[in-house]
Amino acid sequence: MMTRIARGIGFGGIAIALVATSVPAIAQDNSDSRIRKLEAEVRALQRQVFPGGDGRYFEPEITGQPAARPSVSTTNSTTAVTDILARLDALETQLQRLTAQYEVGGNAMRLLDERIEALEAANAPAPAPASTPSATATPTPTSAVTATPTPSPAAQPSPERVAAVQAIAKPQTDDPADDEYSYGFRLWEAGFHPEAQQQLTMFVEKYSDHWRATYGRNLLGRAYLDDGKPNDAAPWFLQNYQADKSGARAGDSLLFLAEAMIALKDTNRACIALAEFGDTYPALAAGRLQSQYERNLGKVTCN
Structure with missing residues (x-):
């Protein structure tokens, strides 16, 4: 009798053990299936957002490691921003130089206009002197x-x-x-x-x-x-x-x-x-x- 009970207990323990070990396996299979599904959906979404589907936008296969970010070069981005800032600095410098040249030219033109006006004033005829019976008007030097x-x-x-x-x-x-x-x-x-x-x-x-x-x-x-x-x-x-x-x-x-x-x-x-x-x-x-x-x-x- 005891032997039968022991055998029953033994078989029951083995069954429990088998059940206990099969649960993680099933859960693991389910997790892998869900992950593969999610990966497929992510790849489909990536192809819609980034047409072409090459390695420049997403990795061809998703591994167990954390997914890598889109391969945008930090160095290239930094270089592009640096180039833009350098060009802006150059444009500002050139604008300042042109503004200074415009102000100098404008001042020179103003002085020139003043002198031209003074020269044109020479065109105004002098008022004729009042004539008298005993004298006639004569031009002066x-x-x-x-x-x-x-x-x-x-x-x-x-x-x-x-x-x-x-x-x-x-x-x-x-x-x-x-x-x-x-x-x-x-x-x-x-x-x-x-x-x-x-x-x-x-x-x-x-x-x-x-x-x-x-x-x-x-x-x-x-x-x-x-x-x-x-x-x-x-x-x-x-x-x-x-x-x-x-x-x-x-x-x-x-x-x-x-x-x-x-x-x-x-x-x-x-x-x-x-x-x-x-x-x-x-x-x-x-x-x-x-x-x-x-x-x-x-x-x-x-x-």
């Missing part, structure tokens, strides 16, 4: 430059002068405008200033858009200045400077305008013109026109 050049009437030339002028040949090329200017230059060079004035006036009025126009206006002013008529010369110099400040003879005209003002004993306008010339045409002031510029500076005392 400090009279303002008129806006429109008004050539003085020339005296009737002698037959000898007419013959001498006619002896000067007029060029005949395929550029009639240049021929007219060249003829005026030859008259001026020969000392026939009234004839040069007439010829150059015709040229600048007829060919105002020609490339020689800046030369013609400047030379016309010189023809009057050399003829002892600074009041007639000054408007041509001013007009040539204002017409095209980058013209080939714009700087020359501004310097000759100062000479005309000196001849008229208008020190204030002479100083304005000289200061404008030095600021606008530093290369000419230190090069081709240096001696003339320094000579004019020595004739006036500017503040």
